[in-house]
Amino acid sequence: MPIPMLNPSCFLLAALTLSVAAADIPTTAAKVHTVTVFGDRAEVVRHLTATIEAGDHTLTFENLPGATDLSSVRVDGKGAFTLIDIRGERIQTKEVADERVLKLTMELEALRAQLTDLTLADNRITQRKAALEKVLGRLTSVGKESANAEMDPSKWAAYLQYHVDTLAKLDQEILANGVNRNSLTLDLDRVQRELNELNAQRFKFRNVARVRIEAKQAGPIELDLAYVVRGPSWNPLYDIRADTKAKTVQVNYHAEVRQSTGEDWKGVALKLSTAQPNLGGREPQMSPWFIHRFVPPPVVVTGGVVLESASKLDRADRGSSERNRFSALSASAPAPASAAMDFSYARVNTGGTAATFSIPRAYDVPSDNKPAKVAIASESFPSEFRHTCVPKLSPHVYLKAKAINKSDFPFIAGPTAVFLDGAFVANANLDLVAPGQEFWTYLGADQSVKVDLKDLGKVEELSGIFGKKTARTVVSTVFKVTNGKATDVQLSIRDQVPSSNHEEIKVVYEEPKYEKDTDGFKVDQSKFVEWNLTLKPSTKQDVPFRFAIERPDGFPMVGQ
Numbered sequence: 001m002p003i004p005m006l007n008p009s010c011f012l013l014a015a016l017t018l019s020v021a022a023a024d025i026p027t028t029a030a031k032v033h034t035v036t037v038f039g040d041r042a043e044v045v046r047h048l049t050a051t052i053e054a055g056d057h058t059l060t061f062e063n064l065p066g067a068t069d070l071s072s073v074r075v076d077g078k079g080a081f082t083l084i085d086i087r088g089e090r091i092q093t094k095e096v097a098d099e100r101v102l103k104l105t106m107e108l109e110a111l112r113a114q115l116t117d118l119t120l121a122d123n124r125i126t127q128r129k130a131a132l133e134k135v136l137g138r139l140t141s142v143g144k145e146s147a148n149a150e151m152d153p154s155k156w157a158a159y160l161q162y163h164v165d166t167l168a169k170l171d172q173e174i175l176a177n178g179v180n181r182n183s184l185t186l187d188l189d190r191v192q193r194e195l196n197e198l199n200a201q202r203f204k205f206r207n208v209a210r211v212r213i214e215a216k217q218a219g220p221i222e223l224d225l226a227y228v229v230r231g232p233s234w235n236p237l238y239d240i241r242a243d244t245k246a247k248t249v250q251v252n253y254h255a256e257v258r259q260s261t262g263e264d265w266k267g268v269a270l271k272l273s274t275a276q277p278n279l280g281g282r283e284p285q286m287s288p289w290f291i292h293r294f295v296p297p298p299v300v301v302t303g304g305v306v307l308e309s310a311s312k313l314d315r316a317d318r319g320s321s322e323r324n325r326f327s328a329l330s331a332s333a334p335a336p337a338s339a340a341m342d343f344s345y346a347r348v349n350t351g352g353t354a355a356t357f358s359i360p361r362a363y364d365v366p367s368d369n370k371p372a373k374v375a376i377a378s379e380s381f382p383s384e385f386r387h388t389c390v391p392k393l394s395p396h397v398y399l400k401a402k403a404i405n406k407s408d409f410p411f412i413a414g415p416t417a418v419f420l421d422g423a424f425v426a427n428a429n430l431d432l433v434a435p436g437q438e439f440w441t442y443l444g445a446d447q448s449v450k451v452d453l454k455d456l457g458k459v460e461e462l463s464g465i466f467g468k469k470t471a472r473t474v475v476s477t478v479f480k481v482t483n484g485k486a487t488d489v490q491l492s493i494r495d496q497v498p499s500s501n502h503e504e505i506k507v508v509y510e511e512p513k514y515e516k517d518t519d520g521f522k523v524d525q526s527k528f529v530e531w532n533l534t535l536k537p538s539t540k541q542d543v544p545f546r547f548a549i550e551r552p553d554g555f556p557m558v559g560q
Contacts (some may be wrong), residue, residue, distance in 0.1 A: 030061060032046055044065075046225045060210055065262050067231050073225065075223060076224045084212040086343060111188040125173055129170055235256050236376075237417075238416040241419045242385075244417070255357075257371070269359070271359065272374070289498040291498045291501075292500070293465075299316045376409070383441075384401065384490075388493075405436060407435060449491065457475075459476070464553075479545065482540050504551050505551045507548070507549055531543060
């Protein structure tokens with residue numbers, strides 16, 4: 001079956017004329033043409049243009065990267081030929097002949113033998129010097145049973161000259177041996193390194209793809225060999241620039257591409273396929289707050305001693321209390337502001353589960369695992385600004401902006417450098433945003449808006465005159481709000497009331513009163529409460545908050 005025709009405009013390489021019939025055809029002119037990068041791998045396409053004779057041919061694509069998935073190799077192309085077979089092979093090759101290894105091994109042994117001879121020669125010289133010194137000592141000393149040494153001056157002079165000449169000769173031999181030893185040591189190190197390298201590379205593996213085709217007639221062909229290689233990746237990066245005067249948010253969309261496959265991508269048509277990165281953080285989030293009936297621990301009497309053990313419920317409550325303690329917040333170190341730039345838009349093709357960005361210009365991505373920054377798009381959206389805070393968890397008031405992604409690009413979750421009115425304010429993360437979806441951009445803490453939480457304490461009350469009485473714990477706080485800006489501010493304050501899991505325990509909203517959600521005050525299923533306020537410029541305002549926990553008098557309760 002003939003290979004489907006491809007669009008000739010996609011091919012950038014010059015034609016290679018090959019006139020070999022019924023034989024293997026090398027493909028050294030096939031270069032990397034297109035690369036599609038995924039989250040942890042890439043599909044690489046090599047393109048070949050050639051002229052072949054009629055008959056059967058095997059096109060051999062050498063030196064595929066070591067991490068290539070050979071089962072992924074496929075072929076596409078155009079021309080008067082039929083694809084017969086595709087085979088990906090991992091071939092073990094003997095790069096170093098046994099003769100070379102044997103020669104170096106023998107040379108190494110010879111050098112070691114010469115070093116051993118030098119060591120033995122030095123030992124003999126040391127022994128000869130010791131013998132000379134011993135003879136001199138005997139001639140110049142008086143033994144217990146011998147007379148004094150003969151004192152003939154001519155004989156002494158002849159021996160002393162012999163002693164000095166012999167020592168000088170032995171010292172010269174030692175120096176010569178040292179020079180030879182240094183030279184032999186250098187030669188031995190050189191041969192050992194070469195032998196180690198040859199042994200390490202003695203057996204290599206190379207990945208090869210063989211494409212067998214049948215040409216009905218002589219003529220030109222164009223062929224693409226595609227394969228998947230593990231390791232390359234890309235990650236989204238964003239510069240988010242919020243303008244409070246223009247009420248806009250500009251999203252500058254980039255990607256960092258890395259690869260260390262051993263194959264440089266030069267002047268390739270680059271595509272980026274979306275992945276699902278980890279979602280990032282925002283302002284602190286509260287956990288539900290539960291209160292329930294207290295179950296006293298069991299009491300065991302042993303030998304007149306009362307022993308008490310904490311119940312599982314009590315231990316769980318203490319753990320929950322510890323988890324609800326205040327947590328400190330840390331600020332990220334600022335990054336330098338990016339210079340303004342023009343963007344060349346990528347084309348986006350959205351499939352059923354992913355999107356592919358086609359970068360409009362050729363890119364070089366060397367095989368050095370260093371990030372190559374690629375511009376994808378720049379989009380500006382009308383936005384609504386809002387301040388938000390959780391005073392029981394953090395004293396800071398955060399600014400965020402709401403916009404709608406009116407572009408065709410899905411914004412993949414990734415890190416952002418946030419700029420507010422031209423100044424860097426924070427590092428943050430952008431969540432996954434589909435085209436047409438509303439999203440919030442978190443712009444960091446705003447020091448000009450403050451919300452101070454003042455705890456007014458708890459009051460214990462008892463109501464009811466006859467019969468059943470009701471115990472009430474009234475919790476009162478006030479939020480002292482300051483707008484230091486010269487413009488109106490939309491502010492959301494979040495807090496919580498406890499959730500009761502017992503019918504005898506009730507939570508009553510006293511200030512503000514609550515029956516149903518309004519634009520100004522809302523309560524969700526987790527009993528998180530939220531005020532939405534509009535603050536006039538340079539104003540202060542108190543927001544009181546009071547609720548009561550009611551239960552029968554004497555009813556044990558924990559979790560307050």
